Amino acid sequence: MRNVYTVRQVNTYIKNMFTQDFMLNRIYIKGEVSNCKYHTSGHIYFSLKDESGTIACVMFAGSRSGLSFRMQEGQQVVVLGSVSVYERDGKYQLYAKEIILDGAGLLYEKFEALKKELEEMGMFAKDYKQPIPQYVKTVGIVTAPTGAAVRDIINIASRRNPYVQLILYPALVQGEGAVQSIVRGIRTLEERGVDVMIVGRGGGSIEDLWAFNEEAVARAIFDCRVPVISAVGHETDTTIADYVADLRAPTPSAAAELAVYEYLGTAGVMREYEARMRRSMMQRITRERSRAGQAALKLKLAHPRQKLLQQRQRAADTEQRLRFLMEDCLRKKRHRFALYVEQMKGLSPLAKLNQGYSYVEGNAGENIKSVHQTKQGDLVRIYMTDGSIRAEVKEIAEVTEDGR
Numbered sequence: 001m002r003n004v005y006t007v008r009q010v011n012t013y014i015k016n017m018f019t020q021d022f023m024l025n026r027i028y029i030k031g032e033v034s035n036c037k038y039h040t041s042g043h044i045y046f047s048l049k050d051e052s053g054t055i056a057c058v059m060f061a062g063s064r065s066g067l068s069f070r071m072q073e074g075q076q077v078v079v080l081g082s083v084s085v086y087e088r089d090g091k092y093q094l095y096a097k098e099i100i101l102d103g104a105g106l107l108y109e110k111f112e113a114l115k116k117e118l119e120e121m122g123m124f125a126k127d128y129k130q131p132i133p134q135y136v137k138t139v140g141i142v143t144a145p146t147g148a149a150v151r152d153i154i155n156i157a158s159r160r161n162p163y164v165q166l167i168l169y170p171a172l173v174q175g176e177g178a179v180q181s182i183v184r185g186i187r188t189l190e191e192r193g194v195d196v197m198i199v200g201r202g203g204g205s206i207e208d209l210w211a212f213n214e215e216a217v218a219r220a221i222f223d224c225r226v227p228v229i230s231a232v233g234h235e236t237d238t239t240i241a242d243y244v245a246d247l248r249a250p251t252p253s254a255a256a257e258l259a260v261y262e263y264l265g266t267a268g269v270m271r272e273y274e275a276r277m278r279r280s281m282m283q284r285i286t287r288e289r290s291r292a293g294q295a296a297l298k299l300k301l302a303h304p305r306q307k308l309l310q311q312r313q314r315a316a317d318t319e320q321r322l323r324f325l326m327e328d329c330l331r332k333k334r335h336r337f338a339l340y341v342e343q344m345k346g347l348s349p350l351a352k353l354n355q356g357y358s359y360v361e362g363n364a365g366e367n368i369k370s371v372h373q374t375k376q377g378d379l380v381r382i383y384m385t386d387g388s389i390r391a392e393v394k395e396i397a398e399v400t401e402d403g404r
Contacts, residue, residue, distance in 0.1 A: 008087065015085035018092065024083040029055065029094060030102055033075045046071060048079060048094065056093040057081070066098035068236050076102035100206075107206050111213050114240060118215070123222050123244050130227040130246045132258065133195050135266070138165045139259050140189030140197040140226070142182055145170035149202040149231070149252040156256035161263035167194055173201040178211035183220040190226050197224065198255045199241060200231030212239040221245055231255035359383040371396050 005013075018024055031048030038044055042061025047054050057079060059067065071077070081096040100108050118124065139157065143149050145168065157166055169185035172178040182199065189197050199221065201209070211217060212232045221228050221244045230245030231252040242248040249255035300306065360368040361381045368380060378393045 007090070011085060011087040011090050014090075014092075015087060018084045021083075026080070027083060027094075028078055028080050030076070030078045031055070033071055033073060033077055036071050036073055044071065044096075048077075055083075056091065057096050058093060059096040059099065063097050066096075069101065071099065078102055078108065107210060107213075111206075111240070114213065114215060114218075115243065118218060118240065118244065123218065128222070132227050132229065132247055135261055136164060136195035136259065138167060138192075138194040140192065140194035141166060141168045142171050142185035142189065142197065142199045143168070143201050143252070144173045147202055149200060152251070152253040153198060153231075153256040156253050157260045160257065160260045161266075163263060164260050167192060172211075174204070174208050174211055179214045179216050182211060182217050186217075186220045186224055186228070190224050194226055196259050197226050197228045198231055198249075198252070198259055199228055199245070200249070200252050200255060201233070202252065203234040203237060209233050209237060209239055212241040214240070217241055218244045229255045229259055371398050 029048055031050050034047045034049050034054070036044070036046040042064065044059040044064075044067075046057050046059075048057055049055075059081075066080075078100050079094060079096045080098040081094045083092055083094055085092045122128070141150065141153055143153070150168065154166060157164060167189060169189055171185040172181040186197065186199060199212075201212075203209075209232055212230075218240045221230070221241055227246045229247045229249050230239070230242045231249040231254065232239045232241055233251075235250035247258060249258055359382070361383070362368050362373060363379050366373070368374060374380065374393050374396065376393050376396060380391055380393060382389050382391055
């Protein structure tokens with residue numbers, strides 16, 4: 001029995017075949033716009049035709065950023081997209097991602113190829129972007145000497161800050177010799193030592209702006225030691241120079257605003273900073289004066305002379321206290337000595353002798369208190385108030401208990 005497939009299976013199979021085809025996933029198709037309709041959902045439905053046939057196309061709302069103009073019947077365009085099958089209708093169509101007017105198709109392909117190559121080389125990396133100086137004195141301008149671009153830059157820069165010097169290198173910005181002229185302008189102003197550089201021109205078609213899509217110009221901007229602001233065309237125009245430059249400005253006027261600081265605003269800010277600095281300095285001076293006064297007082301108190309005076313006073317106080325303590329101690333000692341003298345007077349043998357008593361010593365100097373300490377013939381010495389006598393014991397009389 002033969003294999004039988006549903007319509008869905010066949011449409012799915014055909015869609016997978018389209019999906020697996022590398023060429024159909026990214027293809028440029030040129031043709032005339034017909035049956036163009038802008039849907040309320042934001043999608044755009046149209047057809048591309050030529051003398052031999054027609055292909056249905058759709059650009060979804062999410063891809064509208066790839067369209068820089070409003071499509072109209074009869075326009076010759078180049079559409080970048082992918083061809084696939086819409087399974088419900090069983091018809092293939094082109095799903096558009098970018099649409100450009102015809103005549104620029106080959107240039108656009110060349111633009112994309114160079115962009116991809118330079119990006120892979122790292123020339124668009126943020127690591128290589130130089131910061132734009134905030135306060136510049138000289139601004140180099142590489143552009144045509146005539147035209148709206150240079151007039152806009154001069155007007156904006158003069159209005160923002162008339163003291164900034166503008167140095168113009170009159171370059172060719174389109175046609176034969178434009179690339180070499182732009183490169184020479186960048187290198188000349190770099191040698192001149194400007195603070196920042198504006199490279200650009202006014203708007204135009206992709207052909208008019210093509211000099212800024214050349215690799216030589218991109219490398220000159222990348223190698224430049226001076227920060228470069230790219231200002232090519234209008235806000236919707238994008239060139240290789242915009243990706244390589246240190247900063248992209250949507251228009252030449254915007255480039256002047258980015259490069260030149262506003263003098264009046266900056267002067268006002270500086271005056272405010274000056275006032276704040278003065279207030280801060282006065283507060284600091286007041287604090288330091290107070291600290292200096294405190295330090296002077298501390299130094300005065302800590303001066304050796306002050307220390308010496310304090311020590312002298314302390315020594316005088318100590319001496320006076322010591323003198324008082326010594327006198328008090330002497331007074332107490334004198335009083336105690338007087339008491340001892342009086343006691344000694346009561347115990348002194350001389351006092352007894354004055355009362356008529358005598359003191360008898362033996363031959364060996366011992367005190368004779370009893371008759372039993374002597375015998376007849378012993379020599380004794382008798383001490384009296386006014387002297388002493390030497391005597392010999394002739395008789396010993398012992399006193400009994402009854403006194404006889």
